[in-house]
Amino acid sequence: MKILVVEDEVKTGDYIKQGLSEGGFVVELVRNGLDGHHKAVTGNFELVILDVMLPDIDGWKIMSSLREAGNHTPVLFLTARDSVKDKVKGLELGADDYLVKPFAFAELLARVRSLVRRTIAAPTNILAIADLQLDIPSRIATRAGRTINLTTKEFTLLELMVRRQGEVLPRSLIASQVWDINFDSDTNVIDVAIRRLRAKIDDDFSVKLIQTIRGMGYKISAADNE
Numbered sequence: 001m002k003i004l005v006v007e008d009e010v011k012t013g014d015y016i017k018q019g020l021s022e023g024g025f026v027v028e029l030v031r032n033g034l035d036g037h038h039k040a041v042t043g044n045f046e047l048v049i050l051d052v053m054l055p056d057i058d059g060w061k062i063m064s065s066l067r068e069a070g071n072h073t074p075v076l077f078l079t080a081r082d083s084v085k086d087k088v089k090g091l092e093l094g095a096d097d098y099l100v101k102p103f104a105f106a107e108l109l110a111r112v113r114s115l116v117r118r119t120i121a122a123p124t125n126i127l128a129i130a131d132l133q134l135d136i137p138s139r140i141a142t143r144a145g146r147t148i149n150l151t152t153k154e155f156t157l158l159e160l161m162v163r164r165q166g167e168v169l170p171r172s173l174i175a176s177q178v179w180d181i182n183f184d185s186d187t188n189v190i191d192v193a194i195r196r197l198r199a200k201i202d203d204d205f206s207v208k209l210i211q212t213i214r215g216m217g218y219k220i221s222a223a224d225n226e
């Protein structure tokens, strides 16, 4: 757990660094905005603690250029200011939390732990099996980095299979989960859909992911075909 602390006040910086180190974190402390900005962008931190008032570039500028660069490391602002306007500004820029100085160290530690926990617990939006990846929010499937064009139903079917990878899914389960209806067991709708999906995700690749389990259903697995 690496935390970057950007704080120009020597005593405050040392105090935070010492406390967080004792709390089990690896802390890198820098005392000006330029170094802070450089570290935040290039280093791999789980959290950035940013003082707003710095001698060169302020915490807000560091924060906004971080977000503009697509970096979403959680940021906790530290500031002596306590106006609603400043809080709103920080949060609008994409800060994750805000602490007004002077603060009790226990409070800082509690906020830090909560932010770090949130990062770890964030549900993944990417499902994967072997080199196949599903970006759930944008509904984009890729295999070996190549985008695969799927219909809505095909994506839903593939998502179900990848979520339950390694499990044999009976046709009846696929029908109810993907089409929301129960088909007669002799319908070939599922088989046709699987065949189309297979053509899109497996035909051009030597490792076949979708497997037919005779008499039972289908599964997706990165293991060798049976």
Ligand code: CA
Pocket: 007, 008, 009, 051, 052, 053, 054
């Ligand atoms: Ca300061």
